[in-house]
Amino acid sequence: MPRQILLVRHCQSQANADGRLEGKGDSPLSEIGREQARRVAAFVAAHGVGAATLVASPLSRARETAAEIAALCGWTASHDPRIRECEMGWMEDMSYAEVRKHMVENQLTVLDDQVHGGESLDTLAGRFWEALREVLAVTKGPLVAVSHGVAIHALVERRFGHELGLAQIANGDVFELWLEGDTVTGPPTRHPLTPG
Numbered sequence: 001m002p003r004q005i006l007l008v009r010h011c012q013s014q015a016n017a018d019g020r021l022e023g024k025g026d027s028p029l030s031e032i033g034r035e036q037a038r039r040v041a042a043f044v045a046a047h048g049v050g051a052a053t054l055v056a057s058p059l060s061r062a063r064e065t066a067a068e069i070a071a072l073c074g075w076t077a078s079h080d081p082r083i084r085e086c087e088m089g090w091m092e093d094m095s096y097a098e099v100r101k102h103m104v105e106n107q108l109t110v111l112d113d114q115v116h117g118g119e120s121l122d123t124l125a126g127r128f129w130e131a132l133r134e135v136l137a138v139t140k141g142p143l144v145a146v147s148h149g150v151a152i153h154a155l156v157e158r159r160f161g162h163e164l165g166l167a168q169i170a171n172g173d174v175f176e177l178w179l180e181g182d183t184v185t186g187p188p189t190r191h192p193l194t195p196g
Helices: 014-018 031-046 060-073 096-105 121-138 149-159
Strands: 003-009 053-056 077-079 143-147 174-180 189-191
Touching: 003 031, 003 060, 003 149, 014 031, 031 060, 031 174, 053 060, 053 121, 060 077, 060 143, 121 143, 121 149, 143 149, 149 174
Parallel strands: 003 143, 053 077, 053 143
Antiparallel strands: 003 174, 174 189
């Protein structure tokens, strides 16, 4: 029987609000992010998931988003460092404008380890999937994973083979997948965070 997975991108962090690439950085949610987290939690609670397993990246922005979901849904969140964000090498803490400028000047279209010298998308997808598989093996019912933009992008594209560009993954967005064994049954359904 297919398993439902909801991949939730954390809500706006202070680094997001400041326009900086965060990677393994650990800024908390911004004021807007805290309000977004309440709306994401309301969406998950209203989505009819029922009893689910909730796992989150241990980085503050994901942990705080998951805490809102846990509180509203009556779940307990566990944390797994394997679903944290990509390590961005020398680009850590750069402004988005500087990253875009570098990509355009060098005619690059993929932000991968050949660009920033950090972790590859394949490595990231591998560790994320390993964490999810372990949880799926010992639980039943839906799985809700609160993670990060590049991490969700890597998992969906590199592990599941469905195109999901980074520009399509906004703070607080939820991506719904159905898993049959180790294979997804179709492309993810995006549930964008509704305006407040």
